[in-house]
Amino acid sequence: MKSLVVLAPLAGAMLLVSSCSKGEAVKEPVRTFQIGERVNLQPLIYAVFEKQWVTQFGTGPEARTPQNRFFLVRLSVNNNGTSTAFVPNMTLEDDAGGTCAELQDGDGAPHWLGYLRSIKPAGSIEGTVLFDCTPKHYRLKLANEDGKIAYVDLPLSFDTNENTVDVLPKDDTGEKLKHPK
Numbered sequence: 001m002k003s004l005v006v007l008a009p010l011a012g013a014m015l016l017v018s019s020c021s022k023g024e025a026v027k028e029p030v031r032t033f034q035i036g037e038r039v040n041l042q043p044l045i046y047a048v049f050e051k052q053w054v055t056q057f058g059t060g061p062e063a064r065t066p067q068n069r070f071f072l073v074r075l076s077v078n079n080n081g082t083s084t085a086f087v088p089n090m091t092l093e094d095d096a097g098g099t100c101a102e103l104q105d106g107d108g109a110p111h112w113l114g115y116l117r118s119i120k121p122a123g124s125i126e127g128t129v130l131f132d133c134t135p136k137h138y139r140l141k142l143a144n145e146d147g148k149i150a151y152v153d154l155p156l157s158f159d160t161n162e163n164t165v166d167v168l169p170k171d172d173t174g175e176k177l178k179h180p181k
Helices: 002-023
Strands: 038-041 044-054 070-079 085-087 091-094 099-101 117-119 124-132 138-143 149-154
Touching: 038 138, 038 149, 044 138, 044 149, 070 117, 099 124, 117 124
Parallel strands: none
Antiparallel strands: 038 044, 044 070, 070 124, 085 117, 091 099, 091 138, 138 149
C-alpha cells in the first residue's frame, strides 16, 4: 500500500509532462525577409528577385488593363523534398491588414508561373506571379503545403521608365513583331 501512495503521484507527474510535450507544438515566429533573401519553408525554398507596377499589358485595342494596377513579382521556387510539392497561391498584405489575392488569369503577364503549380523533387520553377491591387507597401505571404508561412517585404516604389510590359515578341533588331492574322 505504501508503494502505491509513492507511485501514484509519480505516475501522475509523468502523464502531465508527457501530455504537454506531445499535444502542444511550439509555434515558431513568422519571419519577414527582404527581396533577394532565401525563404526556407521546407520542402520549398523561395527567392523573390524583383517587383514591378504595370498599368497595362500590350497596347491598342488588345491591351489588357487592370481594375487598379498590375503588380508583378518575379521569384523562383525550389523543391528540396523527396516528392512532388505543390506551391500554394500567394497573397499580398498591406500595413493595415488588407489583402490582395493572386490573379488566376495571367494573360499578358511575362513569364507567368500559372495559378496551379507543382514541382518535382529537386526541381525548380521561375517566373512571375500577378496581382491587381492599389499601389502601396505590401508584404508577400508565402507558404508551404503544411501551412507554415513567411513574408517578403515589398516596399512601394515605381520605375518611371517602365509602365507597360510588351506582350509582342521582338525580332533580332529589337522591333516588335506584328500579331499573326
